Amino acid sequence: xxxxxxxxxxRHIANLGLIFLLALAxxxxxxxxxxxxxxxxxxxxxxxxxxxxxxxQDVFSFAPTKALWVYHEWLTGVxxxxxxxxxxxxxxxxxxxxxxxxxxxxxxxxxxxxxxSVLAAVAVLWLIKxxxxxxxxxxxxxxxTCALFALTLWLLExxxxxxxxxGLLWLVPVQxxxxxxxxxxxxxxxxxxxxxVGEFCAGGRYRPYLLIxxxxxxxxxxxxxxxxxxxxxxxxxxxxxxxxxx
Numbered sequence: 001x002x003x004x005x006x007x008x009x010x011r012h013i014a015n016l017g018l019i020f021l022l023a024l025a026x027x028x029x030x031x032x033x034x035x036x037x038x039x040x041x042x043x044x045x046x047x048x049x050x051x052x053x054x055x056x057q058d059v060f061s062f063a064p065t066k067a068l069w070v071y072h073e074w075l076t077g078v079x080x081x082x083x084x085x086x087x088x089x090x091x092x093x094x095x096x097x098x099x100x101x102x103x104x105x106x107x108x109x110x111x112x113x114x115x116x117s118v119l120a121a122v123a124v125l126w127l128i129k130x131x132x133x134x135x136x137x138x139x140x141x142x143x144x145t146c147a148l149f150a151l152t153l154w155l156l157e158x159x160x161x162x163x164x165x166x167g168l169l170w171l172v173p174v175q176x177x178x179x180x181x182x183x184x185x186x187x188x189x190x191x192x193x194x195x196x197v198g199e200f201c202a203g204g205r206y207r208p209y210l211l212i213x214x215x216x217x218x219x220x221x222x223x224x225x226x227x228x229x230x231x232x233x234x235x236x237x238x239x240x241x242x243x244x245x246x
Contacts, residue, residue: 019118073183092139111125169215
């Protein structure tokens with residue numbers, strides 16, 4: 001009994017050591033860059049907190065703008081500005097690093113759910129650590145999209161493999177926050193739709209995915225702009241972008 005417990009303890013310590021080395025490798029590859037979007041986030045956040053009302057008009061543009069200013073990353077600015085005021089750039093870097101670590105952990109847990117060994121999961125994450133360098137170096141709203149996409153994937157896989165269907169309900173509040181943090185919330189809805197299609201084609205339980213997809217889509221209407229947010233997204237997704245290389 002004692003030998004089994006000691007063996008299990010050693011295995012867990014080894015696993016934690018591998019995860020720690022992976023996290024250390026990723027964190028040391030991150031560069032503390034200030035993306036141009038950061039100043040937009042902070043400007044909006046300052047306007048939100050200091051004006052006492054939600055800014056529906058663009059006061060930063062010299063040229064005439066639309067009557068309704070839809071800023072799809074508004075909640076990111078609302079979150080970042082108090083951090084910057086309280087702790088400066090250190091607060092923003094702490095949030096950035098913490099978000100990257102959460103994303104790593106969620107991807108690791110998802111791989112383990114699918115039957116991967118600890119070593120294989122860490123090895124794959126090691127191979128794609130350049131992706132984390134790309135998304136984790138600047139402080140941008142995409143950080144939240146990566147973390148919430150990883151969370152969505154983990155919840156979907158847990159439901160599919162373990163039958164924890166009630167856990168899918170967490171996707172509704174996730175979408176409420178996600179759609180206000182960044183327009184990348186569409187990736188979460190798309191991933192849920194793919195799971196529904198996949199289960200339908202495989203003859204599995206696809207209805208829970210369809211139900212949560214409807215609820216999640218409705219949840220995205222909980223934003224300061226209502227349905228105008230979706231009109232803005234449609235225009236933004238269909239407009240030509242010849243000078244944008246992202």
